[in-house]
Amino acid sequence: MQPMSNDKARLPRDERRAQLLAAALEVFTAAGYHSAAMDEIADRAGVSKPVLYQHFPSKLDLYLAVLDTHIDSLVFAIQRAIQSTPDNAKRVQATIGAYFDFIEAEGEAFRLLFESDMNVEPAVRERLNRMTYDCAAAVSAVISLDTGLPQEAAMLLGVGLIGSAQVTARHWLERDSKLSREQAQALATNIIWRGISGFPRNEN
Numbered sequence: 199m200q201p202m203s204n205d206k207a208r209l210p211r212d213e214r215r216a217q218l219l220a221a222a223l224e225v226f227t228a229a230g231y232h233s234a235a236m237d238e239i240a241d242r243a244g245v246s247k248p249v250l251y252q253h254f255p256s257k258l259d260l261y262l263a264v265l266d267t268h269i270d271s272l273v274f275a276i277q278r279a280i281q282s283t284p285d286n287a288k289r290v291q292a293t294i295g296a297y298f299d300f301i302e303a304e305g306e307a308f309r310l311l312f313e314s315d316m317n318v319e320p321a322v323r324e325r326l327n328r329m330t331y332d333c334a335a336a337v338s339a340v341i342s343l344d345t346g347l348p349q350e351a352a353m354l355l356g357v358g359l360i361g362s363a364q365v366t367a368r369h370w371l372e373r374d375s376k377l378s379r380e381q382a383q384a385l386a387t388n389i390i391w392r393g394i395s396g397f398p399r400n401e402n
Contacts, residue, residue, distance in 0.1 A: 221239050261316065264310065271300070275300060279292035279293045280340060290359070295383060297363045297367040305371065335356065344400055370382040
């Protein structure tokens, strides 16, 4: 009789990678980058350390891969929110909602993106800057089209809108507020829409 093979060893590469990234997110969020150990991540994922290193040659490579996964997820959610309706008030509401959705679905990832002890690392900072730029670019394209403002001005407003949404959602998450998600989201939407709606529409 043949010995039973380990099902974990037969995981497809993509599934194994997702498993390792999920374990790494938990450890990095709980311990911070510098205190997180590859041994602990491997144990959390139920694999040997050599298997972990087959996929990610270093702790930094693993950390950046975790960031990339969740940055892509957030950017896609923001882009989808912008494209979900032609009504600008609803676009703002959907954009704010995308941040709160991300918190509820991936609170650990949100903390990793915005509260990490690695935000001064150049490779990490580059990714976070790209995340902000890509989200703001989706917003600024609509602002530029609707107002006729030049690209740089529209991008500045886009960065301001995205930054406000990020900080507001982060504050709500950190404070464990007595405000419900719906109340917090409505307040954030209201203040941002009151600001951005003050710009005249381009009638050309």
